Amino acid sequence: MSSWGRLSSALHETTWLQDRTSAADRISQTILPGIAIGNARSYGDVCLNNGGTAWRTRRLDKFISFDPASGLLECEAGVTLKEITDLVLPQGWFLPVTPGTQYVTVGGAIANDVHGKNHHSRGSFGDHVTGLTLLRTDGETIACGPSSNAEWFRATVGGMGLTGIVADAGLQLRRVNGPWVDSQVDIFESLEQFFELSRTQGASWEYTVAWIDCMAMPGGRARGVFFSGRHSDRTAPVPVPKARSAAWLPPVCVVTTRTSSLFNALYFRRHRQGVQRATQPYWAFFYPLDAISEWNRMYGPSGFYQYQCVVPEQGQLETVRALLEVIKASGAGSFLSVLKTFGARPPAGLMSFPMAGTTLALDFPNKGEESTRLFARLNALVAEAGGRLYPAKDAVMSAVMFCNGYPQAEQFRRYRDPGIESDMSRRLFAGRQ
Amino acid sequence: MLVIGATSAIAHAVARRYAARGARVFLVARNATLLATHGADLTTRGAGAVGTRVLDALDVAAHGAALDAAFTAFGGLDVALIAHGVLPDQAACERSVAELLDAFDVNARSTVALMSGLAQRFERQGSGVLAVISSPAADRGRASNFVYGASKAAVSVFAAGLRQRLYGRGVRVLTIVPGFVDTPMTASFKKGLLWASPEKVAADIDAALQRGFGVVYTPWFWRWIMLLIRCIPERVYVRMKL
Ligand SMILES: Cc1cc2nc3c(=O)[nH]c(=O)nc-3n(C[C@H](O)[C@H](O)[C@H](O)COP(=O)(O)OP(=O)(O)OC[C@H]3O[C@@H](n4cnc5c(N)ncnc54)[C@H](O)[C@@H]3O)c2cc1C
Ligand SMILES: NC(=O)c1ccc[n+]([C@@H]2O[C@H](COP(=O)([O-])OP(=O)(O)OC[C@H]3O[C@@H](n4cnc5c(N)ncnc54)[C@H](OP(=O)(O)O)[C@@H]3O)[C@@H](O)[C@H]2O)c1
Numbered sequence: 001m002s003s004w005g006r007l008s009s010a011l012h013e014t015t016w017l018q019d020r021t022s023a024a025d026r027i028s029q030t031i032l033p034g035i036a037i038g039n040a041r042s043y044g045d046v047c048l049n050n051g052g053t054a055w056r057t058r059r060l061d062k063f064i065s066f067d068p069a070s071g072l073l074e075c076e077a078g079v080t081l082k083e084i085t086d087l088v089l090p091q092g093w094f095l096p097v098t099p100g101t102q103y104v105t106v107g108g109a110i111a112n113d114v115h116g117k118n119h120h121s122r123g124s125f126g127d128h129v130t131g132l133t134l135l136r137t138d139g140e141t142i143a144c145g146p147s148s149n150a151e152w153f154r155a156t157v158g159g160m161g162l163t164g165i166v167a168d169a170g171l172q173l174r175r176v177n178g179p180w181v182d183s184q185v186d187i188f189e190s191l192e193q194f195f196e197l198s199r200t201q202g203a204s205w206e207y208t209v210a211w212i213d214c215m216a217m218p219g220g221r222a223r224g225v226f227f228s229g230r231h232s233d234r235t236a237p238v239p240v241p242k243a244r245s246a247a248w249l250p251p252v253c254v255v256t257t258r259t260s261s262l263f264n265a266l267y268f269r270r271h272r273q274g275v276q277r278a279t280q281p282y283w284a285f286f287y288p289l290d291a292i293s294e295w296n297r298m299y300g301p302s303g304f305y306q307y308q309c310v311v312p313e314q315g316q317l318e319t320v321r322a323l324l325e326v327i328k329a330s331g332a333g334s335f336l337s338v339l340k341t342f343g344a345r346p347p348a349g350l351m352s353f354p355m356a357g358t359t360l361a362l363d364f365p366n367k368g369e370e371s372t373r374l375f376a377r378l379n380a381l382v383a384e385a386g387g388r389l390y391p392a393k394d395a396v397m398s399a400v401m402f403c404n405g406y407p408q409a410e411q412f413r414r415y416r417d418p419g420i421e422s423d424m425s426r427r428l429f430a431g432r433q
Numbered sequence: 434m435l436v437i438g439a440t441s442a443i444a445h446a447v448a449r450r451y452a453a454r455g456a457r458v459f460l461v462a463r464n465a466t467l468l469a470t471h472g473a474d475l476t477t478r479g480a481g482a483v484g485t486r487v488l489d490a491l492d493v494a495a496h497g498a499a500l501d502a503a504f505t506a507f508g509g510l511d512v513a514l515i516a517h518g519v520l521p522d523q524a525a526c527e528r529s530v531a532e533l534l535d536a537f538d539v540n541a542r543s544t545v546a547l548m549s550g551l552a553q554r555f556e557r558q559g560s561g562v563l564a565v566i567s568s569p570a571a572d573r574g575r576a577s578n579f580v581y582g583a584s585k586a587a588v589s590v591f592a593a594g595l596r597q598r599l600y601g602r603g604v605r606v607l608t609i610v611p612g613f614v615d616t617p618m619t620a621s622f623k624k625g626l627l628w629a630s631p632e633k634v635a636a637d638i639d640a641a642l643q644r645g646f647g648v649v650y651t652p653w654f655w656r657w658i659m660l661l662i663r664c665i666p667e668r669v670y671v672r673m674k675l
Contacts, residue, residue, distance in 0.1 A: 016617070016620055018617050019467055019470060020470065021470065059442075059617075062473070062474040063473070063474050063477035063478060064473055064474075065473060065476075065477055075477075087477070087478060087479075
């Protein structure tokens with residue numbers, strides 16, 4: 001079993017949870033420790049438990065109820081966001097928050113308290129969860145929500161799967177007129193321009209995100225493309241995306257500094273010359289990477305790292321600039337680099353990743369030592385700025401880096417399920433079980 | 434449509450396709466809690482109506498009332514799918530005749546009883562599709578699972594005869610033959626290239642229910658794999674480890 005980054009292959013004793021009623025018994029009967037695996041779309045080791053048990057949750061895929069008048073959905077935790085969209089979009093509803101892939105489960109979205117392009121306007125996934133059922137390995141079942149057993153709810157949202165298994169959850173959806181998104185493209189040629197666009201566009205567009213070319217940096221300035229979007233009034237049905245796959249790729253890494261530079265330069269050119277405003281199918285706007293299944297194979301058998309950090313508002317421009325300079329100097333180009341400002345809403349979970357500030361996400365082919373050396377330099381900058389790393393993407397952060405970024409970790413430990421461990425938890429809570 | 438063994442992964446994947454089109458579905462299964470969660474899932478997915486009935490297929494005396502309930506719930510029935518079944522432990526069945534017969538009771542005895550009851554009612558109605566899930570294991574006995582295979586062979590042969598008898602009377606009888614499908618029944622198996630998802634198999638079954646004929650292999654290549662296996666001369670076959 002590997003996660004999305006394909007960095008390692010972990011051996012598990014696999015137990016499929018078949019339905020939410022028998023799940024509690026199954027969990028308490030397995031050899032501990034275990035960890036829940038949703039759809040393994042995390043990049044690092046948050047969902048891996050080498051040598052231990054893996055509870056696969058994907059078969060907990062039953063809807064419980066959906067009220068098309070209020071938009072309240074209840075479902076089991078293995079339901080994917082795609083299954084939800086397929087059901088509710090034709091009825092005029094959409095996910096309140098969605099990450100860049102629709103192939104994640106509700107349980108995974110809660111455990112990492114995932115965010116989308118609308119964090120500045122709607123917060124994170126956990127902000128829209130109305131309640132959940134938590135199964136503990138000692139057989140206890142805890143029903144919790146934002147206002148009942150709230151401390152369990154807050155620990156579980158963003159809790160990296162360590163507080164118990166989420167069996168089912170309620171989700172408040174949001175209304176949309178149709179399946180289209182009005183979008184706007186703006187080019188920026190410095191970080192100052194990026195932050196200016198974030199301010200102006202963020203005020204009037206629900207969704208904003210930027211792609212930056214961290215390989216070119218002409219004159220030391222970052223250039224990139226700023227995307228804004230909002231749900232369109234257009235109601236016509238959207239076309240079905242063409243299915244493409246990268247599964248046929250030879251087992252070598254096709255992402256090199258050269259191919260990345262080329263891709264980034266072409267991407268920038270295309271957008272500079274392309275249309276500025278468009279109305280796109282929702283999947284083209286939200287899930288461009290889903291267009292090619294198994295695209296993670298591009299990075300060959302050694303896999304790849306995703307590095308995602310957030311730095312607080314105060315001094316964000318200087319920190320992001322310093323991070324980009326380190327990356328540029330290292331020569332380790334990132335194929336895809338994403339920059340986004342987060343809003344100031346208080347986090348939904350105790351351990352949630354987002355904070356008011358700016359997040360930078362980068363992909364790097366796994367080059368062993370060379371990669372970890374680069375991360376050490378980036379980490380130093382992030383730590384100094386008072387920022388933190390995103391566990392959903394991480395495979396290497398140290399316990400110290402974790403505790404500095406997440407001072408709530410001490411408080412969180414009280415809610416951990418003693419029967420649950422992951423490769424990540426062993427690393428981050430090292431020696432302090 | 435009527436689904437017997439409605440908590441089966443394959444059957445539920447088929448029922449979901451009907452639900453998404455707004456069909457009315459009547460679910461029969463032995464576990465009341467699971468029956469309710471499966472019913473709610475189909476309701477949420479858009480089923481026009483969902484009826485449920487708890488039935489242990491081994492309780493043959495209760496078959497008649499359950500089938501009557503299914504036929505009256507929505508005033509007649511277009512499609513019935515029989516999906517319940519067990520995959521017995523071959524070695525255990527070799528040690529214990531009782532276990533062997535248990536498997537036959539579920540896979541063969543209860544299934545032909547239900548098919549017979551459905552055939553009578555469909556014939557009376559003058560229309561209907563009666564589909565039953567058999568297995569490639571029924572095509573030729575193999576040392577590793579011939580108890581299961583033989584119990585399914587009874588179903589296949591029974592279905593073939595029924596198909597002939599009801600031909601021209603408006604009732605279409607289908608034998609569904611899924612290859613390796615990744616479901617709770619096969620949870621402990623190592624999965625490889627030949628394996629299909631319940632959703633993939635359900636798409637084929639759905640198409641077959643609408644306009645298929647005879648014996649339907651899914652995925653399609655199992656028809657040719659099994660043809661080859663049936664062609665192997667007994668003297669060679671007897672030495673093979675399958
Ligand atoms: C292409 C791509 C784009 C992405 N874009 C974004 C983005 O924009 N924003 C963002 O925030 N993330 C993003 N991600 C990351 C992804 O959203 C998260 O890693 C998500 O948590 C994965 O969900 P999963 O169902 O695959 O869970 P897994 O990766 O299998 O598991 C993730 C965590 O959830 C836990 N878990 C899963 N199910 C349960 C359960 N039932 N009960 C308790 N714990 C459970 C696991 O133990 C683990 O800790 C992206 C990932 C990819 C591949
Ligand atoms: N999976 C494969 O590879 C494969 C291949 C070929 C054919 N098949 C056949 O496909 C059918 C569906 O199986 P599946 O793969 O979907 O597996 P499954 O999910 O395990 O389904 C088997 C179902 O049979 C039900 N059942 C067993 N005994 C019963 C009884 N006495 N009364 C009522 N219901 C009973 C079970 O009910 P509970 O939920 O209450 O246990 C379960 O819902 C079976 O007939 C199987 O033989 C499967």
